[in-house]
Amino acid sequence: ILDSFTELTAELTAELTARKKQYEFYREELLGFEGRTDVEWKKLGDIGKLIRGNGLQKADFREDGFPCIHYGQIHTYYGTSADKTISFVSPELGKKLKKANKGDVLIVGVSENTEDVCKPVAWLGDDIAISGDMFAFRHNQNCKYLTYLLQTVDFSVYKEKYARGAKVIRLSQEKLLDYEVPIPSLSEQAEIVAILDQFDTLTNSLTEGIPAEIELRQKQYEFYREKLLTF
Secondary structure, X not given: OHHHHHHHHHHHHHHHHHHHHHHHHHHHHHOOOOOOOOOEEEEHHHHEEEEEOOOOXXXXXXXXXXXXXXXXXXXXOOOOEEOOOOEEEOHHHHHHOOEEOOOOEEEEOEEOOOOOOOOEEEEOOOOEEEOOOEEEEEEOOOXXXXXXXXXXXXXXXXXXXXXXXXXXXXXXXXXXXXXXXXXXXXXXXXXXXXHHHHHHHHHHHHHHHHHHHHHHHHHHHHHHHHHHOOO
C-alpha cells in the first residue's frame, strides 16, 4: 500500500521533469538559426539600449500609487511576461524613479548564481518605476521574442563565460550588450512567440499544479503510513 503512494509521487515528479525538458527542447529548436542565411545576427547593443533603474527600496512600497518592480521580485514572482505589478510607490517618488515602458525587456542585474543573473521579463503594461540592480532594455523588436532568447542554453553558456562575482554575480552592461542574437523578420518573431507562449502556459500550469498534487499525495501517504504502522 505504501509503495503505491511512493510510486505515484515519483510518476508525478517524472511527468513535470519530462514536460519541462520538452518545452526547453522546442524553445532551443525554434530559436536555433544556425545556417540560416536570411537571418542577421546582431549584438543587443545594436538593436537597443539599457536603462538602469534607481533608488527604489522595498521600504518605499505602498498599497497603491505608481506601479513599480523591485529587482528581487523578478527572481521570486514574475515569469516570462507581465502587464501588472504587485507593488506601488507614492506618485511623488514615482516621478523621480527611472521608468520601464511597454515593450521593454526587464533584466535583473545581480543574482546569487550565474543561472539567474540577467533573468528577463517582457513588460507588456503601462509605464512602471524600476529599482537599481535591474535594467529596462528598450529596442525595436518583439519583446517576448527577445525574452525567450535570454532564456536559452546559448545565453546561459555566455553568462557562465563572462559573469563575475563571488557572493553576488553580475554580467557587465558591456558584455550584456555584446551578446549576439538572431533577428528574423518581426512576423517570424511573432510566430515563434505564439508557439512558445503555448508551451510556457502549459509548463506554468504543470509547475503550479503538479507540485501541489505531489504535496497532497505526500500528506496522504504520511497519513496512511501512520495508520498502517500503528498497532
